[in-house]
Amino acid sequence: MTSRLDLQNITKVFTDRKTGNSVTAVTDMSFSVAPGELVAVVGPSGCGKSTILNMVSGLYGPTEGQVLIDGEKVTGTRPEVGFMLQKDLLLPWRSIVENVEFGLEERPFSKAERRKRALAELKRMQLADFADNYPHQLSGGMRQRAALARTLAIEPELVLLDEPFSALDAQTKLVLQRHFARTIAEAGVTCVLITHDLNEAVIMSDRVVVLSGRPGRVVDEFAIDLPHRTDPLQRSLEPQCGIYVKRLFDALHLENEEA
Ligand SMILES: Nc1ncnc2c1ncn2[C@@H]1O[C@H](COP(=O)(O)OP(=O)(O)O)[C@@H](O)[C@H]1O
Ligand SMILES: [Mg+2]
Structure with a gap:
């Protein structure tokens, strides 16, 4: 089956026109998302998560590699891609x-x-x-x-979510995550969900992609093999949830972070 979304060996370098200084935001990044799948992407701040979504939505292109939607190379913005951010806009x-x-x-x-x-x-x-x-x-x-x-x-055939729940209070977040999970499952929409909430990644997704610090590359990727994808609160009661959260914590090397 064709993937809905394919990132193939993406590298993105931003170069400042005035100073000539360049920043490599992501490097040699590859992952795919199947039709109807919800893939969560987690990674440290500044590792290029928003940059990835901007390239998928066609706002700008990668420096190397290519982004494919339904097997077609993305060359500009397209109306079939929906975007949702932390700020509602x-x-x-x-x-x-x-x-x-x-x-x-x-x-x-x-x-x-x-x-x-x-x-x-x-x-x-x-x-x-x-x-x-x-x-x-x-x-x-x-x-x-x-x-x-x-x-x-x-x-939309693809919805890109950049930390859409992160500015909400804890209760509102739970209600909205559930509402959202049901709605997108009903609509059969394919989603990429950027989040820094490890628990959210586990309770809402079919699969998680873990990125390293900048320049971002994929360091781990695994399926969340748990029931209740349409009811995150119900899924959070599954004892396995904590094991997945721990795996993400370990993959991100968060034990080295200062609290
Ligand atoms: N338009 C841009 N011009 C220059 N640098 C950028 C631009 N967009 C992002 N960057 C840099 O690329 C890196 C990744 O940014 P971003 O994708 O926003 O990270 P994240 O969303 O993971 O926090 C950061 O170092 C950021 O400063
Ligand atoms: Mg971001």
């Missing part, structure tokens, strides 16, 4: 439903069809009652749900 001057419609505006839908799709997505996120509110009127968790509605409304 909702437009403050647009209502929630108008924010969800935003991504649909590049599609050949009539205004009425756009509205219909956006409202259906908000309903799924239990935000139907807030469609006409503005972002500042919503809590952090609700705004992230609205951002997810906007991401899924375009029916």
Whole structure:
């Protein structure tokens, strides 16, 4: 089967135009994501995680190697790829439903069809009652749900998540992780989830890729062979969870870090 996403021997060097100084963000990195799979990527701060997502989304290309989506080389941004960040990036001057419609505006839908799709997505996120509110009127968790509605409304073939839950309080995070897990499983969406929360990586993913410090390269990669991928809280009750978290901890050499 073709992978949905293939990173093949990616190296990315950033060179400062003024000083000529260069930074190698990632080096010789390869991993794949199968259709419908959720792969978590963990690694120390600055090891190139966001850089990887930017290359997958086509914002810029790698210095060496290539990124393939469904076997096709990525050469620029494409509407089939959804992006979700720690910051929700909702437009403050647009209502929630108008924010969800935003991504649909590049599609050949009539205004009425756009509205219909956006409202259906908000309903799924239990935000139907807030469609006409503005972002500042919503809590952090609700705004992230609205951002997810906007991401899924375009029916993406791939969703890139850059620490989407990290700014939320612990309770909101649990609720949102669960909601998110169910929704993406229903939609059958393929995801790359960047996180520095080792527990989150274990309870939400099918597989984890562990990166070294900068320049990032893959140091470990393994399947999370546990039930309940659609219910992270339920999965967290599995005794094996802690063993996976420990494996990640060891792979990242966190014992050497100062607390
Ligand atoms: N556009 C850029 N120009 C120059 N350096 C960059 C750029 N983007 C990222 N970097 C550098 O590449 C490294 C990896 O950054 P990043 O991908 O943001 O790491 P992470 O998301 O893992 O914390 C960092 O050293 C960062 O300073
Ligand atoms: Mg980052």
